[in-house]
Amino acid sequence: MLSIAALWGLFGVIMLAAGAHAPRMGILATGGMMLLFHAAAVIGLIKTPLVSGWRRALPVALMLLGSGLFALEVGLHAALGVTPFVMLAPIGGTIAILGWLALVVTPQLEP
Template sequence: MRVSSLDRALAALACLAGLLGVALSAAAAHIPGADSLKTAAQFLLFHAPAILGLTGLGRLGLARPALARGASGLLVLGLLLFCGDLSVRTWLQQPLFPMAAPIGGFALMGGWLLGAIGALIPARRQPHHAG
């Protein structure tokens, strides 16, 4: 079974989210009052395995692959906006752009909802070919 380049990209982005979560956790431990960085780190660390899981569920046929990929994509987008905004606010004392964090939060919620829908809608059966 061939792995799509989108699945590979999502898996790589999930691992990058985990790496950034660890890095932000370390940074937050050394910056007094960096509660926003702690929150961003937690979000990255919580969602990295979720993205990996959604990608895997789609590949295994336990979730509709297109919906699992869409859910993973929304989680990545949400992390970029939400965690990016929290991080930029901490280091540059200004927002990423107006409403970046709330938009990111809604994208994260949308990703979880789409993941649930993808898990509830059975994957299409591939015709079995002998030979």
């Protein structure tokens, strides 16, 4: 999971750097931020003693999958100028939201 989070961080920075130049500024920056925020959250979840087992694995998997799908659609849109998989972004965003929700509703251990 750490390797995937690191890749998300890498791709997030690349998307933000590419998004700093016209004409695809806003859309790539959005995808880059989505990847970077979730990469940081996943790294934090991996290292915290407050959640473990499936309580850790479920939010991590949902956050990585959701942000990855979202950024993939955004990247394709920016590169191709069209959205070949128009529902990837909303589906990915929803999955990422479910990852955060899973973290909210799972009981945490006391430190």
